[in-house]
Amino acid sequence: MVRLPAVQKRIRFVQCMIPPRSQRDSKRPRSRLYFECKIQTRCFRLMHRKRIFPSRTSPIFVDLLPHPQARPATNRLHSNSNDCNAASGRMMMTETTDRPFPRAEDIPLTRRLIALGFLAVAYIFYAWAWNTVDVLRPYIANDLKLSLTEAGSLYSVQALGALIGAVINGQLADRFGRRNALMVVMVGYGTVLALGTLVTSYPQILTQRFVLGYFTGSMYPITVGIYAGLFSSEVRGRVASVIMGSSYLAVSLLGAASTFIFERSLDWHLLLWAGAVPVALAFLAPLAIPNDRKTIPFGGAVTTATAKGRLPISELFSPTFRRQTIMLTMVSGFNFFAYQAFSGWATTYLKTVRMFGDAAIGVSVSWMFAGSVIGGFFWGWVGDRFGRRAAAVGFFLAAALILVYLYAPISPAVLNIVAFGYGTCLACSVVWGPWLSELYPSHLKSTAASIFNWGRIFSFFAPLLTGQIAEHFGLAVTMTIASLVFSVAAIIWLSLPGTLKRKTDPV
Known part of the structure; x- marks a missing residue:
């Protein structure tokens, strides 16, 4: 397919951010790493957020077009987005599953x-x-x-x-x-x-x-x-x-x-x-x-x-x-x-x-x-x-x-x-x-909060001891x-x- 010349530089930047296949997580087949790019093209003058999956050697023009079933990514790896500005676009690495997780x-x-x-x-x-x-x-x-x-x-x-x-x-x-x-x-x-x-x-x-x-x-x-x-x-x-x-x-x-x-x-x-x-x-x-x-x-x-x-x-x-x-x-x-x-x-x-x-x-x-x-x-x-x-x-x-x-x-x-x-x-x-x-x-969170009840080890003998004292x-x-x-x-x-x-x- 034909690539869009106006975004060739940004595509190369995306490619360099994609990890090698040997470093990808093979233990979670339902999760895939992808990169989201907001790219402003000369012909459309619009900002689009696209998912570029590392399953392909390089993204193609179809990857950069709006998709009718595209969903916003809400399940980011970190609560504070690790965005990095690249040229006129904005990029962040995200984890996706079958359905997005709300924050x-x-x-x-x-x-x-x-x-x-x-x-x-x-x-x-x-x-x-x-x-x-x-x-x-x-x-x-x-x-x-x-x-x-x-x-x-x-x-x-x-x-x-x-x-x-x-x-x-x-x-x-x-x-x-x-x-x-x-x-x-x-x-x-x-x-x-x-x-x-x-x-x-x-x-x-x-x-x-x-x-x-x-x-x-x-x-x-x-x-x-x-x-x-x-x-x-x-x-x-x-x-x-x-x-x-x-x-x-x-x-x-x-x-x-x-x-x-x-x-x-x-x-x-x-x-x-x-x-x-x-x-x-x-x-x-x-x-x-x-x-x-x-x-x-x-x-x-x-x-x-x-x-x-x-x-x-x-x-x-x-x-x-x-x-x-x-x-x-x-x-x-x-x-x-x-x-x-x-x-x-x-x-x-x-x-x-x-x-x-x-x-x-x-x-x-x-x-x-x-x-x-x-x-x-x-x-x-x-x-x-x-x-x-x-x-x-x-x-x-x-x-x-x-x-x-x-x-x-x-x-x-x-x-x-x-x-x-x-x-x-x-x-x-x-x-x-x-x-x-x-x-x-x-x-x-729950395991740590259970420490509150671990203290009952000390109090097991409290009633027995205090009962004897009483x-x-x-x-x-x-x-x-x-x-x-x-x-x-x-x-x-x-x-x-x-x-x-x-x-x-x-x-």
Whole structure:
């Protein structure tokens, strides 16, 4: 065919940019490298974007003409296009597949907010299911005739399941799609929560709590992986606040619902039937959440949308990230230990030491977690504005408020205010989701976020240890340990890298 003389120079430039056949990727037959050229011809005076494939030794004039089925390339290898100006044209190397992948930046904000809303609702029921082990602990122990140590072991077993679920399902989510994993997990934890109504013995409750922990422990890394891919790092702290705020809201609702149940002398097992809702909602996930396997993450690349090759978890322990991963696990572990040492025994402390009635306990728990809802938005803003490490001050404040809660001679009303402040400070960990996803490569978002649940290794023995201390020295001494552990966690937190990057136009 006849070549267009006006573009011969540009064609030669394209040819020199095409890699030799030996260097082309033979492992991905469905992907082909091509070059896009915007060429202004003398005869047409128009700018056309053309695909020039290296399957030919040189492009011909037909390659440079508009094609009726040509599609715009949206799945570029990098979020910032590596364009290079050539003569009067503009050229960039792109990867194409059978269908172009949209970028998260190009998905309408309304569509992304719908996905965020769905995640928030799913998280409400996840938090409801998870926190029944704490809020309902005295009533479970009473029905099954459990000792303090046996009652504390329920959290340990649930935490063990959560660790295993986070490690396994976090990697599966990175490999096979986070939306797919979300659907499976929602069906799983909803079903197991409802099955708790059939439990009648200690071995059965241990089994039920282990399986429930397996599914609920997967929610955090999967959710973080989804929203971190849909939103800019400049707003992820506030996005995380919405998600974590929904979990704290769930516990407040659980406390209010328990108050309603006990004031009317109803069966507390009714609270477990809430598990039917996430089972039904799971099948709506494809309508609400974009397919992460076919979406370029925000600021990322199509090649980093999902993990490939070796086990994703092995990359977290490479020489580059090993120390960082271990330190993050320690911070998470101390957080869980301190939380269990104080919050886990709060309802028992109010019932047996402060002599609160069932309704008053529900009110106090609601105050504590209502503070966490508000605190989550505050600390999310702090993390976006001043960096993720700045939120560590929340742990120091929580440590101080624990001492006031336990030892200050205050009235029940003031005690609830202190509980509200404690919950507000405890919410500083809301920035961990974005922080973990930013400290590691994009294709490890869910696996990296699962570090949050790795800390449960440290907290496995927290209820057993604190239960023994409580039996010998009292609950006040046990709960005081949380103040010290929160302070140590904050110190380690401040020693880790930050990820604050300021941009002029955050999205």
